[in-house]
Amino acid sequence: MTSAASSTAPEWGEDRLPPRQRAWSAIRGAAPIFLVLLALLVAIAIRNPNFTEPSVFLAFLKRATPLAILAAGQLFVVVAGEIDLSVGSLITAVVVAAAGLIDGDPAKTWPVIALLFLGGAVVGSINGSITTRLGVPSFITTLGMLLVLQGGALLATGGSPRGSLPDNFRVFGRRGFEGVPAIGQLPYSVVILVVVGALAVALLHRTTFGKQLFAAGGNPRAATLSGVDVPRVRTFAFMLSAISAVVAGILLGGFAGLSQNAGEGAEFQAISAVVLGGASLSGGRGGTIAAMAGALTLEALFTLLNLLGLPKPLRDAVQGAIIIAAVAFAAYRSRQR
Amino acid sequence: MIAGGAAPGFAARLRRGFAASDAAPIYGALALVAAISWGAIVLAGGQINLANTLVRSVALGLVAVGQTFVILGGSLDLSVAYQVSVTAVMASYIMQGDPNRMWLGVIAVLLIGLAIGCANGLIVTGLRVDPFIATLGSGLILRGILNASFDNFAGAVPKEFQVLGYGALGPLPYAVLLLGVVAAAAWALLRFTRFGHHLYAVGGSQETARLSGVRSARVLIGAHMLCSLGAVLTGLFLVSRLGAGAPWVGPDGNYDLESIAAVVLGGTPLVGGRGGVLGTVAGVLILALLDNLFNQLAVNTFLKEVLRGVIIVAAVAIYTVRSVRSPR
Numbered sequence: 001m002t003s004a005a006s007s008t009a010p011e012w013g014e015d016r017l018p019p020r021q022r023a024w025s026a027i028r029g030a031a032p033i034f035l036v037l038l039a040l041l042v043a044i045a046i047r048n049p050n051f052t053e054p055s056v057f058l059a060f061l062k063r064a065t066p067l068a069i070l071a072a073g074q075l076f077v078v079v080a081g082e083i084d085l086s087v088g089s090l091i092t093a094v095v096v097a098a099a100g101l102i103d104g105d106p107a108k109t110w111p112v113i114a115l116l117f118l119g120g121a122v123v124g125s126i127n128g129s130i131t132t133r134l135g136v137p138s139f140i141t142t143l144g145m146l147l148v149l150q151g152g153a154l155l156a157t158g159g160s161p162r163g164s165l166p167d168n169f170r171v172f173g174r175r176g177f178e179g180v181p182a183i184g185q186l187p188y189s190v191v192i193l194v195v196v197g198a199l200a201v202a203l204l205h206r207t208t209f210g211k212q213l214f215a216a217g218g219n220p221r222a223a224t225l226s227g228v229d230v231p232r233v234r235t236f237a238f239m240l241s242a243i244s245a246v247v248a249g250i251l252l253g254g255f256a257g258l259s260q261n262a263g264e265g266a267e268f269q270a271i272s273a274v275v276l277g278g279a280s281l282s283g284g285r286g287g288t289i290a291a292m293a294g295a296l297t298l299e300a301l302f303t304l305l306n307l308l309g310l311p312k313p314l315r316d317a318v319q320g321a322i323i324i325a326a327v328a329f330a331a332y333r334s335r336q337r
Numbered sequence: 338m339i340a341g342g343a344a345p346g347f348a349a350r351l352r353r354g355f356a357a358s359d360a361a362p363i364y365g366a367l368a369l370v371a372a373i374s375w376g377a378i379v380l381a382g383g384q385i386n387l388a389n390t391l392v393r394s395v396a397l398g399l400v401a402v403g404q405t406f407v408i409l410g411g412s413l414d415l416s417v418a419y420q421v422s423v424t425a426v427m428a429s430y431i432m433q434g435d436p437n438r439m440w441l442g443v444i445a446v447l448l449i450g451l452a453i454g455c456a457n458g459l460i461v462t463g464l465r466v467d468p469f470i471a472t473l474g475s476g477l478i479l480r481g482i483l484n485a486s487f488d489n490f491a492g493a494v495p496k497e498f499q500v501l502g503y504g505a506l507g508p509l510p511y512a513v514l515l516l517g518v519v520a521a522a523a524w525a526l527l528r529f530t531r532f533g534h535h536l537y538a539v540g541g542s543q544e545t546a547r548l549s550g551v552r553s554a555r556v557l558i559g560a561h562m563l564c565s566l567g568a569v570l571t572g573l574f575l576v577s578r579l580g581a582g583a584p585w586v587g588p589d590g591n592y593d594l595e596s597i598a599a600v601v602l603g604g605t606p607l608v609g610g611r612g613g614v615l616g617t618v619a620g621v622l623i624l625a626l627l628d629n630l631f632n633q634l635a636v637n638t639f640l641k642e643v644l645r646g647v648i649i650v651a652a653v654a655i656y657t658v659r660s661v662r663s664p665r
Binding site for chain 1: 460471476482644645
């Protein structure tokens with residue numbers, strides 16, 4: 001279909017496109033990820049009509065929230081031209097540390113949450129400083145951090161997680177505002193998703209910092225020459241990514257409970273989501289809403305494959321094929337322009 | 338055939354080749370790590386087991402030598418861990434413990450490996466998908482197919498095949514010999530062939546290489562196929578040690594990220610165009626020596642992981658700080 005469009009293109013003058021092609025070019029103007037997401041949601045709704053009920057759809061959003069927040073955080077790093085592989089093991093470390101430190105005592109919940117955010121900021125600034133000040137590629141820096149956090153979390157617990165998460169910690173990932181008109185329960189997760197999403201959009205697309213980040217990722221030398229402190233904005237991006245992992249970890253801890261594989265593979269899913277949303281891994285390009293839509297797309301894909309009754313292993317294979325196809329399609333589109 | 342006069346020339350060429358490969362400082366680091374770790378082991382009353390250390394580095398070494406090719410070309414391969422699993426499982430599934438089917442199994446997994454490498458290369462060069470995403474995706478596809486088809490050890494390799502994992506030529510285990518031969522062949526391929534020079538050119542700047550008449554796409558596809566061969570050899574070595582292949586042998590060994598770490602530790606930057614196989618071998622040996630040291634000192638498994646993370650980052654930091662100070 002796409003090759004046919006490209007082969008007929010030269011036959012038509014640039015000034016007068018036939019209506020069909022005009023419609024096609026309007027569709028091409030929008031980020032394709034939203035169309036993919038829409039198609040998947042429609043497919044889910046056809047397969048499972050309940051899906052259109054607010055409570056079922058909100059439950060889907062609740063499930064997708066940790067990945068969407070993680071993708072929004074990862075996007076800052078990717079836009080800056082770097083990569084953060086440590087977020088998955090940071091999530092695990094957050095869940096394990098929360099359980100160990102709170103140990104079922106509700107009075108400790110808030111101090112520990114503050115501590116987790118502080119720890120996340122420290123992890124992010126270490127990632128950022130080593131990458132920008134010592135010049136270690138972020139792939140290696142955050143791979144090292146992955147090993148340190150994973151080993152550290154297991155070391156502290158002796159291999160099997162200890163302690164427990166009290167209800168007032170788990171409430172963020174599990175419960176919501178009750179008795180909301182028309183929808184019943186509004187999960188806290190979804191509110192947090194909207195708030196974090198709005199903050200991330202504002203920070204990346206509406207502030208000087210965001211513009212500097214795009215500049216640093218697109219052309220670091222030009223950015224430096226125009227007065228951007230590239231190491232500083234990049235370090236800040238790593239801190240935002242780590243903090244997004246802390247938020248995701250708190251939500252996952254609430255939603256799924258204490259597990260030593262809480263964050264397994266989350267880094268690759270977040271990076272896939274960001275790239276599905278049209279960001280370039282070489283930096284300088286990407287959008288927050290599209291990245292979060294990429295995360296919802298992945299989650300919708302899992303849901304659909306589940307509904308279709310595919311065994312878990314084949315879901316991996318389909319996911320892999322779809323990620324490659326989506327990125328190949330994006331690369332094809334960018335060549336056409 | 339080799340005249341007396343040719344021998345010093347060859348030795349000198351080897352020395353020059355070694356110096357030009359930028360690997361010399363890494364071997365200095367390797368010697369330092371060897372001295373420190375063996376000193377510590379002796380002081381702690383342990384035993385230095387060089388052959389054991391070498392055998393342990395074979396699995397990572399073979400896949401890391403392959404990974405060097407793609408990284409030199411500015412690409413990378415995250416699917417190698419699952420390629421190792423595919424090889425291990427398919428080899429033992431095809432052989433079914435029958436010595437007559439041994440070569441059939443070896444040839445089959447080599448062909449499968451070449452096909453996977455070719456597919457990876459085509460996705461990266463033809464579809465222009467970022468290699469990180471391309472091989473992350475192909476790894477997921479392999480994992481899915483593998484886990485859907487096999488959920489445990491499949492088949493077995495014949496006793497004759499286990500010679501690869503356990504046999505030895507005098508004091509030298511066959512596996513170490515294999516790694517030596519593979520590394521030497523890879524080094525020669527990079528240093529003396531047109532393909533090798535083109536690969537460095539593509540890694541340095543794909544556009545410049547293309548404009549100078551290098552068929553970048555073909556070179557990168559070739560690099561991906563060689564990378565897969567490395568993963569196949571690792572899979573064959575592992576299955577000969579284990580006796581049968583299971584889907585988890587690759588991911589459990591963390592061969593994807595560890596092979597990339599070993600290559601970077603060996604002085605080949607992730608952007609490509611510089612470095613080489615000799616450095617990678619040193620990187621693998623450094624990781625194996627440290628592993629041996631931690632085992633001898635009975636360091637906690639999890640602490641070992643933490644230390645490995647710190648050491649990889651610290652080592653790469655030292656290189657980059659050095660190269661910033663003395664730009665080439």
